[in-house]
Amino acid sequence: MGRKGKVLGFAAAAALALPGSALADTTTSVVSGTVGSELSVAAATPAAMTMTHATAGTASALVTVVSTQPSWTLQISAGGSTPGYMDRVSGTGPATLANPLEWKLDGGGSYASLSATPATVSTGSLVGTALVDFRQALGASEGVNATDSYSETVTYTVT
Numbered sequence: 001m002g003r004k005g006k007v008l009g010f011a012a013a014a015a016l017a018l019p020g021s022a023l024a025d026t027t028t029s030v031v032s033g034t035v036g037s038e039l040s041v042a043a044a045t046p047a048a049m050t051m052t053h054a055t056a057g058t059a060s061a062l063v064t065v066v067s068t069q070p071s072w073t074l075q076i077s078a079g080g081s082t083p084g085y086m087d088r089v090s091g092t093g094p095a096t097l098a099n100p101l102e103w104k105l106d107g108g109g110s111y112a113s114l115s116a117t118p119a120t121v122s123t124g125s126l127v128g129t130a131l132v133d134f135r136q137a138l139g140a141s142e143g144v145n146a147t148d149s150y151s152e153t154v155t156y157t158v159t
Contacts, residue, residue, distance in 0.1 A: 035068050037069075039067045039069060039072065041063060041065050044062040049134070051136055052138065053138050053142070057138075058134065059133075060106060064128075064129050065158050067126060073158065075119060075159070076154060076155070078153065084100040084101060084113055084115040085101065085152065086136060087152065088148060090147070091144075091149055098142055099137045099138070100113040101114045101134060102114065104132070104135075136150075
């Protein structure tokens with residue numbers, strides 16, 4: 001037997017002499033996952049408005065929607081004792097402002113009055129954001145004071 005045959009014979013004998021645990025073996029496993037139902041909405045707190053009789057106060061809120069559904073609809077509405085109208089939180093001015101708080105989708109059409117009836121802001125799929133602009137006008141004869149503070153609770157609903 002030549003040198004090459006001796007080496008091959010030795011390698012074959014060595015492989016046969018290995019214990020069973022050292023032999024190569026493979027297996028497969030399936031990893032699976034089920035998508036859970038997710039439908040969430042989060043709104044960044046809008047910036048505080050500075051309102052004057054000459055210029056309407058403005059602020060914006062960034063709303064983020066996350067959904068595993070193929071499509072969603074984002075709606076906006078108001079609650080509280082006077083839905084759609086800002087109520088005094090502190091100060092001595094009127095208890096409720098005379099004009100409704102208005103909103104629109106940033107870059108969208110015209111402003112609409114906020115009310116207790118849900119209105120569609122935008123639609124989308126999976127993850128999306130909407131920048132909602134707010135505007136509050138003061139009546140020319142509205143007796144507000146420089147230290148008055150007003151607020152309205154805005155509800156975002158995603159379906």
